[in-house]
Amino acid sequence: MQIVKNFIDGEFVDSVEGKTFDKRSPVDNSVIARVAEAGQVDVDRAVRAAQAARNGVWGGLTTDQRVDLLYGVADEITRRFEDFVAAEMADTGQPRHVMTHVFIPRGAANFKVFADVIKNVPTEAFQMATPDGRGALNYGIRVPKGVVGVISPWNAPFLLMTWKVAPALACGNTVVVKPSEETPLTAALLGEVMNKVGIPRGVYNVVNGFGPSSAGEHLTRHPGIDAITFTGETRTGTTIMQAAAQGMRDVSFELGGKNAGIVFADADFDAAVEGIFRSAFLNSGQVCLGTERVYVERPIFERFVAALKQKAEAVKFGRPDDPEANYGPLISDEHRRKVLSYYAKAVEEGATVVTGGGVPDMPAALEQGNWVQPTIWTGLPETAAVVREEVFGPCCHIRPFDTEDEVVNMANDNDYGLSTTIWTTNLARAHRMAGRIEVGITWINSWFLRDLRTAFGGSKQSGIGREGGVHSLEFYTETRNVCVKL
Numbered sequence: 001m002q003i004v005k006n007f008i009d010g011e012f013v014d015s016v017e018g019k020t021f022d023k024r025s026p027v028d029n030s031v032i033a034r035v036a037e038a039g040q041v042d043v044d045r046a047v048r049a050a051q052a053a054r055n056g057v058w059g060g061l062t063t064d065q066r067v068d069l070l071y072g073v074a075d076e077i078t079r080r081f082e083d084f085v086a087a088e089m090a091d092t093g094q095p096r097h098v099m100t101h102v103f104i105p106r107g108a109a110n111f112k113v114f115a116d117v118i119k120n121v122p123t124e125a126f127q128m129a130t131p132d133g134r135g136a137l138n139y140g141i142r143v144p145k146g147v148v149g150v151i152s153p154w155n156a157p158f159l160l161m162t163w164k165v166a167p168a169l170a171c172g173n174t175v176v177v178k179p180s181e182e183t184p185l186t187a188a189l190l191g192e193v194m195n196k197v198g199i200p201r202g203v204y205n206v207v208n209g210f211g212p213s214s215a216g217e218h219l220t221r222h223p224g225i226d227a228i229t230f231t232g233e234t235r236t237g238t239t240i241m242q243a244a245a246q247g248m249r250d251v252s253f254e255l256g257g258k259n260a261g262i263v264f265a266d267a268d269f270d271a272a273v274e275g276i277f278r279s280a281f282l283n284s285g286q287v288c289l290g291t292e293r294v295y296v297e298r299p300i301f302e303r304f305v306a307a308l309k310q311k312a313e314a315v316k317f318g319r320p321d322d323p324e325a326n327y328g329p330l331i332s333d334e335h336r337r338k339v340l341s342y343y344a345k346a347v348e349e350g351a352t353v354v355t356g357g358g359v360p361d362m363p364a365a366l367e368q369g370n371w372v373q374p375t376i377w378t379g380l381p382e383t384a385a386v387v388r389e390e391v392f393g394p395c396c397h398i399r400p401f402d403t404e405d406e407v408v409n410m411a412n413d414n415d416y417g418l419s420t421t422i423w424t425t426n427l428a429r430a431h432r433m434a435g436r437i438e439v440g441i442t443w444i445n446s447w448f449l450r451d452l453r454t455a456f457g458g459s460k461q462s463g464i465g466r467e468g469g470v471h472s473l474e475f476y477t478e479t480r481n482v483c484v485k486l
């Protein structure tokens, strides 16, 4: 069995109290790793190591030197691509093609993009008049925030963790990462990469454990943490924000979603079915940007429901490396119970179950895994729990609509505001709607196309702040103004 240690000050270490927890495989719930659980003392050591590195060798490097090192990290991730793919498949149980096409390449890309951004984005400068007529020049300089606490979730572990670690380091900060307790493997592997390419000790630290009364809470409450960047549930964000209030630490939050997919009758039908299928069911529906509410213009409603049903019923469940399979389990038994409770609630609230609604028949070796069927409902009112609340599973409710105004109002009638996907050939209408829908990102005739230079984040209860490109620099640095009298 694999042993996963914390990574503190450039070394893999057990926790001081010797506590551990088991990491189970999503495909059969067998224990695949024993993980060191960091306590207060371990978190404190990690924060001190990060402070020392920030004030020492890392703080003394030029931007060009940091950029070279971050390119080295990206190259080493690419060189060890298969190790990362294997680790992420073991942690998440998701199919190999999701790892090789999305999750792992994005990890390497995150380091390259933010190395380029920090090298190329200028700061502001303003000339001003003064009473003596000689004027003054103002210019901005960016300084790192200090030690950044990175708290990440389990659904796209490496992608989402490096999306925050890369810009933090590019800007000259050091980090202490708390990966999800469900997915500790790739954060540990990244420690090996950091050492291999010569990132100084203490720059990247990893403490494993849970949230409340464990590594997560110790980290977010630690006074040595200067800023906190978090991806996860909105409820957890509320708790972390309370911790961050002590000491006025800045936060950047990417939170939950209950995203609408909107299909007009004039859309390219097959592309729309494929796009909604991906957005509802990729990664077994465990994607914050995924679609759990689908609105289809009435003339094509029945045909669309039938086409999506056919695709949902064609998935092949199995292990991540099974070439015959293309569909994985949920992350944990606990999450499966939550998703299945929503499946039961949908029926109680009067849903028509178009397909799914339960657990697939699996061979004996996989029976103990966290499998659930992709599920489609129709017939629920907009007040139903599965139409309002984030399930974070492979499911969606489909409802017909008649007018643009009606569908915009329904899309906006939710506490979340992360993303939407609109399918139509009438681009004037699509642009108009993009301005009206209250979300951080609108995709038109596409979904999950990511240009890492763009602003990424959520509206309403889906987040605070924006990351991506220059927006990440806003969070991971502080801009200071220098005013020079001429």
Ligand SMILES: NC(=O)C1=CN([C@@H]2O[C@H](COP(=O)(O)OP(=O)(O)OC[C@H]3O[C@@H](n4cnc5c(N)ncnc54)[C@H](O)[C@@H]3O)[C@@H](O)[C@H]2O)C=CC1
Pocket: 151, 152, 153, 154, 155, 160, 178, 179, 180, 181, 209, 210, 211, 212, 215, 216, 217, 220, 231, 232, 233, 234, 236, 237, 239, 240, 253, 254, 255, 256, 257, 287, 288, 289, 390, 392, 418, 458, 462, 463
């Ligand atoms: N907006 C976005 O970009 C994204 C949002 N998400 C959201 O993440 C959620 C799924 O991820 P989960 O791991 O279940 O979220 P979660 O909020 O349960 O956990 C996320 C991380 O926070 C830690 N944590 C939990 N309680 C804590 C506390 N009191 N103090 C400090 N740390 C704590 C966990 O250990 C984990 O590392 C969904 O709601 C999903 O929508 C996921 C991916 C992207």
Ligand SMILES: O=C(O)/C=C/C=C(\O)C(=O)O
Pocket: 155, 156, 159, 163, 283, 286, 287, 288, 289, 450, 456
């Ligand atoms: O592209 C991003 O930065 C965020 C992606 C989010 C996921 O991959 C997810 O929630 O699964």
